[in-house]
Amino acid sequence: MEGYCGLSGKHALHEDDAAVRNGRQKKPAQAEETEYRILCPVWQDCSLIGKGGSTIKALRTECRSKIKVEDPVSGSGERVVLISSSADQLREQGYHVCAAQEALFKVHARITEADDDDDEPPQPVYVRLLVPKSHIGCLLGKGGKIIEQMRKEIGAQIRILPKEQQPPSVGYTDELVQVTGDAALVRKALF
Numbered sequence: 317m318e319g320y321c322g323l324s325g326k327h328a329l330h331e332d333d334a335a336v337r338n339g340r341q342k343k344p345a346q347a348e349e350t351e352y353r354i355l356c357p358v359w360q361d362c363s364l365i366g367k368g369g370s371t372i373k374a375l376r377t378e379c380r381s382k383i384k385v386e387d388p389v390s391g392s393g394e395r396v397v398l399i400s401s402s403a404d405q406l407r408e409q410g411y412h413v414c415a416a417q418e419a420l421f422k423v424h425a426r427i428t429e430a431d432d433d434d435d436e437p438p439q440p441v442y443v444r445l446l447v448p449k450s451h452i453g454c455l456l457g458k459g460g461k462i463i464e465q466m467r468k469e470i471g472a473q474i475r476i477l478p479k480e481q482q483p484p485s486v487g488y489t490d491e492l493v494q495v496t497g498d499a500a501l502v503r504k505a506l507f
Contacts, residue, residue: 472497
């Protein structure tokens with residue numbers, strides 16, 4: 317999907333105030349924003365934030381993205397990590413990737429490497445993304461055909477979790493998408 321910059325939150329900012337529409341005032345065009353929301357277990361957030369915020373600051377600079385770790389919601393063992401950037405493209409291994417997507421890969425790597433133990437065989441990893449309900453139909457496709465095709469092509473388990481399995485950090489306007497599998501397959505699903 318060359319040039320694609322994220323299902324979970326490609327938002328265009330529109331000029332819709334009355335003064336601009338009536339031509340009385342010119343407003344500079346704003347770039348399209350891409351936003352991802354990934355869940356991070358509370359017990360792993362230290363590996364993402366780093367001492368004095370050093371790790372997250374370095375990620376922001378390296379990826380040219382905004383990365384914000386929200387406060388945990390009461391009763392939830394996970395924190396929402398907001399990742400966003402303008403939709404500018406960069407090339408990564410033959411693919412066009414936006415800065416927010418590159419940051420998503422690196423944030424996910426930080427979260428999963430905190431759980432890595434060299435003495436044990438590789439365990440399946442997972443990523444949990446918050447996706448606006450208005451975008452879920454694009455992921456599912458008619459009769460579930462798109463998500464089924466993704467499962468077959470990628471080889472990872474991709475599920476939209478039912479409300480009773482969702483933590484309190486999932487808002488009423490969101491769905492929780494969980495991708496589980498080998499680390500390489502989960503990363504492939506994030507593309």
